[in-house]
Amino acid sequence: MPEEVDWVEKRTGSPESCFALALALKGFQKMARFPSPDEIPEVVIDHVRRCLELPEDAGRTMAPPASAKAHRKLVRQRQGVTHDVLGCRFGVDRSTVTRAIHQIRPLLAERGCSITAGRRLRTLADVVSHLGSSGQEAILDATGIRVRRPAAGAPERDRFISGKAG
Known part of the structure; x- marks a missing residue:
């Protein structure tokens, strides 16, 4: 350790x-x-x-x-749970994985595989509770995109969360 x-x-x-x-x-x-x-x-x-x-x-x-x-x-x-790793696993570029994820989300939403707007499920218990006893199944995107953050101590570092400035 x-x-x-x-x-x-x-x-x-x-x-x-x-x-x-x-x-x-x-x-x-x-x-x-x-x-x-x-x-x-x-x-x-x-x-x-x-x-x-x-x-x-x-x-x-x-x-x-x-x-x-x-x-x-x-x-x-x-x-190592990133779009880069998934790309390597499936023999495609990271951008292909990212693009595929962005394309599949609306298709899943059209078929009822979505979460109510504004609803945040932060834990597995939240997901299970949200699904309830209806027998619904869930598909979880547990991947991330590697993003460079500003160096420690840099003034703009505090604005970076998940690679998005602002």
């Missing part, structure tokens, strides 16, 4: 953010998804806390939504 600690510390600005990113990374590595805070075993939290050399009272704090979104993107990129 020393290499992971270094990776996490270089991408965060506070101990709380460092802890949240490390927990997101470990959760994704072990569960292949981003678990909710109450799903993370205490033994994992203690292990991450010790590796980061945080005090014993450092608890499971939720990252603000913008930070959590950035953390998820960073973890996906680190773990």
Whole structure:
């Protein structure tokens, strides 16, 4: 985990953010998804806390939504879940994968595979709850596009979330 600690510390600005990113990374590595805070075993939290050399009272704090979104993107990129990897897997360019995803979303929406406008499903539990007992199935896009962010400390860095300025 020393290499992971270094990776996490270089991408965060506070101990709380460092802890949240490390927990997101470990959760994704072990569960292949981003678990909710109450799903993370205490033994994992203690292990991450010790590796980061945080005090014993450092608890499971939720990252603000913008930070959590950035953390998820960073973890996906680190773990290789990107359009680049999908392109490699299927023998096409990254732009082909991106274009295909943009083309398929409206087709899925025409067939009722969409989410009510403005509805945000942030966790697997939210998705399951949204689907309810109707027997509906879900298709999840858990990929990302690798985007260069401004260097740490650069004034415009705070405006970058998921590669979109503004």
